[in-house]
Amino acid sequence: MTRRRRPTLDDVASAVGVSRATVSNAYNRPDQLSARLREQVLRVAAELGYPGPDPTARSLATSRTGAIAVLLDTSLSMAFSDPALYLTLDALARVIDPRGHALLLLPGGAHGGPPADRVLAAQADIAIVYSLPDGAAALDAVRARGLPLVVIDQPLLPGTARIGCADRLGAALAARHLLDLGHRRFGIFAACSHLTPGGGGLTVAEAAAAPFHDVRERLAGYLDELGSCEVVVEEAAGLSAESAMAGAFALLRASPRPTAVLCMSDQLALAVLAAARQLGIGVPDELSVAGFDDSPPASWSSPPLTTVRQDLVAKGRIAGELALGLLDGGSAASSASASAEVPVSLVVRGSTGPA
Amino acid sequence: MTRRRRPTLDDVASAVGVSRATVSNAYNRPDQLSARLREQVLRVAAELGYPGPDPTARSLATSRTGAIAVLLDTSLSMAFSDPALYLTLDALARVIDPRGHALLLLPGGAHGGPPADRVLAAQADIAIVYSLPDGAAALDAVRARGLPLVVIDQPLLPGTARIGCADRLGAALAARHLLDLGHRRFGIFAACSHLTPGGGGLTVAEAAAAPFHDVRERLAGYLDELGSCEVVVEEAAGLSAESAMAGAFALLRASPRPTAVLCMSDQLALAVLAAARQLGIGVPDELSVAGFDDSPPASWSSPPLTTVRQDLVAKGRIAGELALGLLDGGSAASSASASAEVPVSLVVRGSTGPA
DNA sequence: CAGCTTGACTGAAGCGCTTCAGAAAGTCCA
DNA sequence: TGGACTTTCTGAAGCGCTTCAGTCAAGCTG
Numbered sequence: 001m002t003r004r005r006r007p008t009l010d011d012v013a014s015a016v017g018v019s020r021a022t023v024s025n026a027y028n029r030p031d032q033l034s035a036r037l038r039e040q041v042l043r044v045a046a047e048l049g050y051p052g053p054d055p056t057a058r059s060l061a062t063s064r065t066g067a068i069a070v071l072l073d074t075s076l077s078m079a080f081s082d083p084a085l086y087l088t089l090d091a092l093a094r095v096i097d098p099r100g101h102a103l104l105l106l107p108g109g110a111h112g113g114p115p116a117d118r119v120l121a122a123q124a125d126i127a128i129v130y131s132l133p134d135g136a137a138a139l140d141a142v143r144a145r146g147l148p149l150v151v152i153d154q155p156l157l158p159g160t161a162r163i164g165c166a167d168r169l170g171a172a173l174a175a176r177h178l179l180d181l182g183h184r185r186f187g188i189f190a191a192c193s194h195l196t197p198g199g200g201g202l203t204v205a206e207a208a209a210a211p212f213h214d215v216r217e218r219l220a221g222y223l224d225e226l227g228s229c230e231v232v233v234e235e236a237a238g239l240s241a242e243s244a245m246a247g248a249f250a251l252l253r254a255s256p257r258p259t260a261v262l263c264m265s266d267q268l269a270l271a272v273l274a275a276a277r278q279l280g281i282g283v284p285d286e287l288s289v290a291g292f293d294d295s296p297p298a299s300w301s302s303p304p305l306t307t308v309r310q311d312l313v314a315k316g317r318i319a320g321e322l323a324l325g326l327l328d329g330g331s332a333a334s335s336a337s338a339s340a341e342v343p344v345s346l347v348v349r350g351s352t353g354p355a
Numbered sequence: 356m357t358r359r360r361r362p363t364l365d366d367v368a369s370a371v372g373v374s375r376a377t378v379s380n381a382y383n384r385p386d387q388l389s390a391r392l393r394e395q396v397l398r399v400a401a402e403l404g405y406p407g408p409d410p411t412a413r414s415l416a417t418s419r420t421g422a423i424a425v426l427l428d429t430s431l432s433m434a435f436s437d438p439a440l441y442l443t444l445d446a447l448a449r450v451i452d453p454r455g456h457a458l459l460l461l462p463g464g465a466h467g468g469p470p471a472d473r474v475l476a477a478q479a480d481i482a483i484v485y486s487l488p489d490g491a492a493a494l495d496a497v498r499a500r501g502l503p504l505v506v507i508d509q510p511l512l513p514g515t516a517r518i519g520c521a522d523r524l525g526a527a528l529a530a531r532h533l534l535d536l537g538h539r540r541f542g543i544f545a546a547c548s549h550l551t552p553g554g555g556g557l558t559v560a561e562a563a564a565a566p567f568h569d570v571r572e573r574l575a576g577y578l579d580e581l582g583s584c585e586v587v588v589e590e591a592a593g594l595s596a597e598s599a600m601a602g603a604f605a606l607l608r609a610s611p612r613p614t615a616v617l618c619m620s621d622q623l624a625l626a627v628l629a630a631a632r633q634l635g636i637g638v639p640d641e642l643s644v645a646g647f648d649d650s651p652p653a654s655w656s657s658p659p660l661t662t663v664r665q666d667l668v669a670k671g672r673i674a675g676e677l678a679l680g681l682l683d684g685g686s687a688a689s690s691a692s693a694s695a696e697v698p699v700s701l702v703v704r705g706s707t708g709p710a
Numbered sequence: 711c712a713g714c715t716t717g718a719c720t721g722a723a724g725c726g727c728t729t730c731a732g733a734a735a736g737t738c739c740a
Numbered sequence: 741t742g743g744a745c746t747t748t749c750t751g752a753a754g755c756g757c758t759t760c761a762g763t764c765a766a767g768c769t770g
Contacts, residue, residue, distance in 0.1 A: 363725095363726055363727085364726065364727065365726080365727095375726095375727080375728095376728080376729075376730095379727065379728060379729085380728095380729095383728075383729095384729095408726080408727060408728090409725090409726055409727070411725085411726080411727090412725070412726035412727040412728090413726080413727055413728075414727090415725085415726080415727070415728090416726080416727045416728040416729080417727085417728065417729095
């Protein structure tokens with residue numbers, strides 16, 4: 001049997017014997033018709049199996065899709081294995097969901113961020129980008145479409161809203177803490193930033209040229225404090241747990257070995273902890289390790305991680321509010337640029353100690 | 356300055372001096388016009404700042420949105436803190452992405468699955484549901500819309516495609532393994548299934564009435580094997596790590612304490628491991644623990660987890676292929692039901708030992 | 711009762727695009 | 741040279757809905 005064509009609003013209208021506008025109003029503006037008629041319309045609709053206005057047609061007519069595109073740097077599993085991301089996104093979703101928006105996920109391809117054509121074809125009212133490398137093609141596509149944009153942890157672009165955290169300050173806090181404990185030989189462990197496809201040791205200059213805003217800022221924060229200390233910078237080769245482990249081993253096998261490692265995320269710090277355990281290096285006796293984010297796993301490790309806390313939930317919430325603001329304000333708000341930052345604080349736990 | 360109205364396909368057409376259809380063909384059917392004209396069209400489009408066909412309008416005309424709705428049982432952070440989910444979803448995304456589809460995330464509300472109105476308003480060509488409780492409102496909404504449906508780890512509904520795993524067999528393998536090791540006093544640890552809002556101990560009958568297919572199946576698999584052994588069933592109060600810990604403690608404080616705990620997921624098993632460590636119970640000497648899924652963290656714990664392996668990547672991939680099949684086959688395929696299962700196997704690691 | 715207001719409903723113009731049946735203009739071969 | 745194709749492009753009919761300016765009748769006021 002060929003399934004009969006899905007009923008449309010017109011079908012309901014003629015079945016009830018009213019105009020199409022009336023049926024539309026029954027769904028969207030109950031105050032525009034009498035309660036009695038509205039009930040009748042809804043009843044007939046149910047009998048006909050009409051599931052309500054078609055979302056796509058409605059979007060075309062209203063020029064609102066009800067979706068927020070989330071542009072990710074990486075594949076979903078890479079992205080979501082990082083608690084910092086999903087906590088932020090969850091908080092974001094909680095803000096936009098009551099307003100009828102869903103999240104459309106655009107995972108990244110090989111070159112940082114989703115391909116431009118995916119962005120151009122995405123049905124969304126607004127884009128949210130999370131730590132894409134500078135100059136990602138996806139950003140141009142967003143601009144070309146004239147989509148409002150909220151950036152998280154990225155440089156502020158003209159005409160967009162931004163939420164970040166005080167990366168530099170946070171990094172400086174961690175560095176200062178370790179300096180105060182007497183450390184003078186440091187390792188800095190950075191996430192993969194596509195600079196050195198193989199990962200590995202970096203000069204400070206190379207690291208400072210990373211295409212990721214947060215990497216640059218955190219690095220600057222560390223270096224601001226460390227002044228004349230001995231510093232080696234290591235970059236993970238990839239985003240996987242394996243790459244992190246490999247980088248951690250490289251860092252711990254350097255000679256002379258750093259007495260303290262500053263990590264740009266908790267994930268990396270946990271990898272250093274695991275590597276240290278495997279190498280029989282005592283933490284915090286022989287090695288101090290500090291993370292960044294204060295994601296939940298940071299407090300579960302042994303020893304629990306000293307880390308820079310940023311309020312990820314607030315970050316997601318604010319991102320959501322900025323997005324809704326841009327949507328409501330329309331072009332008015334979108335021509336202004338807004339930038340906000342969540343505060344950071346140092347959380348001292350067991351992974352750091354005197355040199 | 357008020358930003359000039361975004362250019363449309365018509366604007367490009369009249370700027371070039373061709374018909375609207377020609378411009379459309381320039382984007383969608385390059386073989387329908389001469390290369391020279393096509394280039395000219397594209398050039399003028401670029402000059403005008405035309406970003407290509409509007410996704411919504413295109414969707415209305417083609418009745419394809421290019422999005423796949425993923426209906427989740429819970430909030431994003433709950434959902435994505437489970438590696439089993441994001442690994443599956445990532446594999447799914449890798450299949451559908453090359454075909455131009457993105458994922459639209461519909462997080463769950465309080466009553467299992469997203470609210471019906473979100474589903475009715477979602478712009479998607481097909482729905483994929485992941486372990487929703489039976490009878491979730493979202494499922495009715497999917498049906499009302501006539502959306503094709505792929506279910507993962509759920510009972511097969513008429514007219515849909517399904518991918519699951521051999522839950523029952525896998526559970527039986529784990530139970531048999533522990534029986535063979537001489538265990539006779541068992542705990543079974545189930546995820547929260549909204550049955551007992553407070554979590555806690557369950558009778559076997561209560562547990563068997565869980566609204567989640569996988570819970571029922573795994574339970575049946577355990578019980579099939581355990582026959583006349585002593586069995587206590589504990590259900591976590593919620594989906595958070597804290598709830599899991601609380602349930603684990605309850606299980607380990609029972610007296611007499613089970614000598615072996617069968618967990619319905621690795622997450623739960625890891626919680627039991629952590630609780631055991633805190634209580635000073637040696638694993639595997641005093642307690643054996645088995646998980647389910649073989650997600651990556653299972654091999655990272657100490658001791659590493661004995662667990663039932665299912666190929667999550669294959670599951671996601673197959674789900675994606677089923678979805679694409681339904682989309683291509685249209686009503687033909689969607690009137691048939693297809694069900695597939697990924698195989699399971701027992702992975703014995705260090706968390707289980709003789710009674 | 712004329713004049714005004716209010717509530718209930720409708721007509722029709724879009725929203726921006728795809729697509730299909732042609733028309734116009736070549737091209738090819740006998 | 742003429743019929744049969746091809747290639748290239750166009751006109752117009754949708755896709756299913758929202759929305760705005762009305763129309764019409766009923767109710768109210770003085």
